[in-house]
Amino acid sequence: MSRIYPYAGFWRRAVALLVDSLIIGIISSILYITVLGTQVFKLIVQNPQTSDPKNILSIMGSMILFQILAFIFFWLYFALQESSKSQATLGKRVMGLKVVGADGGRISFGRATGRTLGKLVSNMTLYFGYYMAGFTKKRQALHDLMADTFVVQHAFQTGDEKPALNFSTGGLIASILAAILPVVFIALMMLVGIVAAFKETENINVDNMNSILVRSKAVSAQANLFLLAIDEDKEVPSSDENGISYSKTVNGYQAVFSDDAGNRFVLREKKGEYDACCAEGNCELIQIDPCK
Template sequence: MEEIHQDRTFQPPAGYIYASGWRILAAVIDFIILFFISFLIGLVFGVVLSILGSEQETIELYSNIVGGVVGWLYFALMESSEKQATLGKAAIGIKVTDMNGQRISFLRATGRHFGKILSTIILLIGYVMILFTKRKQGLHDMIAGCLVLKERK
């Protein structure tokens, strides 16, 4: 099991600040990208299932499952990659790190992704927290032990 050393005095590396409002723009870009990816995959998946004789409800169920898996893999794989960012985050110079400023694992990125469900179902309070916490962390960031940093221009 990965040992976690959280430096409570951690300051962002030179050239970075804690990301806050910029995260909204990154989320919009990622939403647009995921919408088109999911739409295309769902379309292909739906056509194949229709050809196989599946009913509409079954097609919708499997399309939703595939969409959820695509979203999870998009965020978890990209945020745990060398870039440490989704396409939306990379476009505006944001990256996800652990509490020590290091690259996160796929498992931690997965926890962060699914932590967003909790941030959402409590009336988005988990996201609003970003505006009020010292390190601009949402609930899902705190759960996963992550920071989101923005390149200072």
């Protein structure tokens, strides 16, 4: 009798899981819209100042209900189908696979439930529990080992020879890479985000510092212009320690200074009016009214 190797390989199982995940995702989305969609929409369109706090509690309750219903659907989707006559979910049927017990036969609903709950443990291992199907001798994932089940080709029948496969070094490497690459990708994305955030913070800090220095110069210039206007006999300084230059004009006095970026600002004080106005530069930046 020819030797039969019925155990499903990693990639066929991966495609089957992808199909099942798409189906579960679509149903879960419909369930989410049904349970939460209307309430979330109402909360969005309401004025936050007049909205009833009870609405928030209602949404939290609905979210809990959604999580419970989603878990029940996840459990029954796998447990009912894998313990049925087909012994397979829709994804496994597409890939020509089915789930069997240690005796090669159909598993009970209780064992299928245990296998489904074991998937939660596989999820907690950053999905490495799934990748184990790529290198274990009987191509078992972690939840298969926990439930003592196997995923085999659909043509397999009870009594067919079920020899253990050789340990797959290539499968181990592929599984490790499949487990590591998403983590590496996420880590790189986080690193890029952190670097971008630091650069943005640096730019913001530089801009804030420049803004503070410019406003400080404007306040100093405004004060000196007031003093010059009050005491006309006072000598007009050509410049001060802040790099502000002063001059006397026909209508009063003028102060000129620049920021670190080289932008020029001019403040003018008219004779007989003890108030300075912004004649040139970003008046909004130095918080002084523009001259009329």
